[in-house]
Amino acid sequence: MPFYVTTPIYYVNAEPHLGHAYSTIAADILARHMRQRGEDVFFLTGTDEHGEPVAQAAERLGTTPRELADRNSVRFRDLAARVNATNDFFIRTSDPEHVAEVRRIVQGLYDSGHVYAGVYEGWYCDRCADFKTESELVDGKCPIHLITLEKRHEENYFFRLSSFQEALERLYAENRDFVSPGSRFNEALNFIRQGLEDISISRSAISWGVPVPWDERHVIYVWIDALLNYYTALAYAREGEDLTERFWPATVHVIGKDILKFHAVIWPAMLMASGLEVPERLFIHGYLLMDEHKMSKSLGNVIDPFQVMDLYGTDALRFYLFREVGFGQDGNVSTEGFETRYTTELANEYGNLASRTLAMVSRYRDGAVPAGEPPAALVAVFEGAPEAIAACFDRSDISGALEQIWERVRELNRFVAEQAPWQLAKDPAQAERLDSVLYGLVEGLRVVSLLLLPIVPEAAERLLIALGAAHERSLVAARFGAVAGGAQTGELPQLFPKIEREPEPSAA
Ligand code: MSP
Numbered sequence: 001m002p003f004y005v006t007t008p009i010y011y012v013n014a015e016p017h018l019g020h021a022y023s024t025i026a027a028d029i030l031a032r033h034m035r036q037r038g039e040d041v042f043f044l045t046g047t048d049e050h051g052e053p054v055a056q057a058a059e060r061l062g063t064t065p066r067e068l069a070d071r072n073s074v075r076f077r078d079l080a081a082r083v084n085a086t087n088d089f090f091i092r093t094s095d096p097e098h099v100a101e102v103r104r105i106v107q108g109l110y111d112s113g114h115v116y117a118g119v120y121e122g123w124y125c126d127r128c129a130d131f132k133t134e135s136e137l138v139d140g141k142c143p144i145h146l147i148t149l150e151k152r153h154e155e156n157y158f159f160r161l162s163s164f165q166e167a168l169e170r171l172y173a174e175n176r177d178f179v180s181p182g183s184r185f186n187e188a189l190n191f192i193r194q195g196l197e198d199i200s201i202s203r204s205a206i207s208w209g210v211p212v213p214w215d216e217r218h219v220i221y222v223w224i225d226a227l228l229n230y231y232t233a234l235a236y237a238r239e240g241e242d243l244t245e246r247f248w249p250a251t252v253h254v255i256g257k258d259i260l261k262f263h264a265v266i267w268p269a270m271l272m273a274s275g276l277e278v279p280e281r282l283f284i285h286g287y288l289l290m291d292e293h294k295m296s297k298s299l300g301n302v303i304d305p306f307q308v309m310d311l312y313g314t315d316a317l318r319f320y321l322f323r324e325v326g327f328g329q330d331g332n333v334s335t336e337g338f339e340t341r342y343t344t345e346l347a348n349e350y351g352n353l354a355s356r357t358l359a360m361v362s363r364y365r366d367g368a369v370p371a372g373e374p375p376a377a378l379v380a381v382f383e384g385a386p387e388a389i390a391a392c393f394d395r396s397d398i399s400g401a402l403e404q405i406w407e408r409v410r411e412l413n414r415f416v417a418e419q420a421p422w423q424l425a426k427d428p429a430q431a432e433r434l435d436s437v438l439y440g441l442v443e444g445l446r447v448v449s450l451l452l453l454p455i456v457p458e459a460a461e462r463l464l465i466a467l468g469a470a471h472e473r474s475l476v477a478a479r480f481g482a483v484a485g486g487a488q489t490g491e492l493p494q495l496f497p498k499i500e501r502e503p504e505p506s507a508a
Helices: 018-036 052-060 065-082 096-111 161-174 182-193 222-227 229-236 257-273 305-312 314-324 335-365 376-382 385-394 398-419 428-452 457-466
Strands: 002-006 040-048 089-092 115-125 130-132 150-159 215-220 252-256 281-285 288-290
Touching: 002 018, 018 040, 018 065, 018 252, 018 281, 018 288, 018 305, 018 314, 018 385, 018 398, 040 065, 040 229, 052 065, 065 089, 065 305, 089 229, 096 115, 096 215, 096 222, 096 229, 150 215, 150 257, 161 182, 161 257, 182 257, 215 222, 222 229, 222 257, 252 257, 257 281, 305 314, 305 335, 314 335, 314 398, 314 457, 335 398, 335 428, 335 457, 376 398, 376 428, 385 398, 385 428, 398 428, 428 457
Parallel strands: 002 040, 002 252, 040 089, 252 281
Antiparallel strands: 115 130, 115 150
């Protein structure tokens, strides 16, 4: 089955922060999981490069929008690589192929009567690059950026969003899974039910964008240009091959809650107007907060994901974000919380368990995994695990999947404490039982590592190699007892080393 997953494309007016890494890692986890299931996966990320915020940032920095886009796009590309994202392509909305396709599609909307010329008057926030309705304003200010807004009067081209009211209501009625979590589904549907107004899809005040094909005094509104990336990329992502047939419609767009309206209302309407299929689902994640505030460049409370990964490694970041904050909800992140999870969960519960198990197999059985009887207690613990975890992933419930996996990690720790193999080793009469316990631990670690591969790919891979079980990475192999004893184990580099921090400079 084709599985096409996307991240939002990131604005290049600022440098990447943890919030951006979050969307990318989430989509990557889903992509890796689906590959483990043998599905035909395409994973897209990229940068959103046109529009007023980028043009303004460039002006502030005394450079051109194109130069700023070139510079910052690389930073986002580096971030994707650094978080170990396995994206199949990295789109830039300045790509000539994208630009040409956007023009073609928007021309099609014009030709088919979905776009008309009109005059727009409204409150405009140039940081959002969006008009705000009267009811959204807070004391005349943008509710997000808290800056005073000016009234703008502009000749624009409009998209007849209002004519899709019924079609959108039908889409939502027929497809309860179109938007999740459910609260976001309701939010989008309520917005639609309040009555849709036509939206302006061109700007004449700026020139940094895709020119409107029939009237080059205007550029296409950045959001229209940006949303289309999900579709345009497929045609040119792979040289000499058009992947559109194979992967459209997208399976899931992973996005943050601030951009729900664009994806849940405008995007499906645009696709319908263009005669294209709408995506199967949208998954809306929450905000990463610092001390209860949204982490954002404009508030200055951002964590630099590169720094975190330099210190703790990529896996630790990938793990922490989905363990600490329920995927789909808002949640606080902090350095302290990070360290706690790193030490107690990754280093102790997973890393230590692995190194102790391997040490015992080495000491008591010369490094060969004994062909012991699978311990009944562990058979029960792992019964149905791959299915339960796949079911979570099918709902994009990454935190739920991780919780399911971690329950098993904890069970393995409980098991080793109860069975005390170091005691069994002292009594030759217990050799068979020791075989069974060691086999159970190795097999349990193999299964949890397979299940963890999408989330902590580096550590899980290293452990699978050390367990002598790296040849089979598919989800079907994540069945307890699927691999018999006999494998030769190897060295395990410390998976999650103790962090040596630079001492704080003393105040004296
Ligand atoms: N360019 C648009 C998206 C166009 S998609 C067709 C955009 N870019 S963005 O760079 O501002 O944000 C990209 C994503 O990062 C959004 O999904 C946003 O929710 C996410 N995050 C930015 N800050 C965040 C947090 N503090 N926490 C979690 N995610 C947040 O919007």
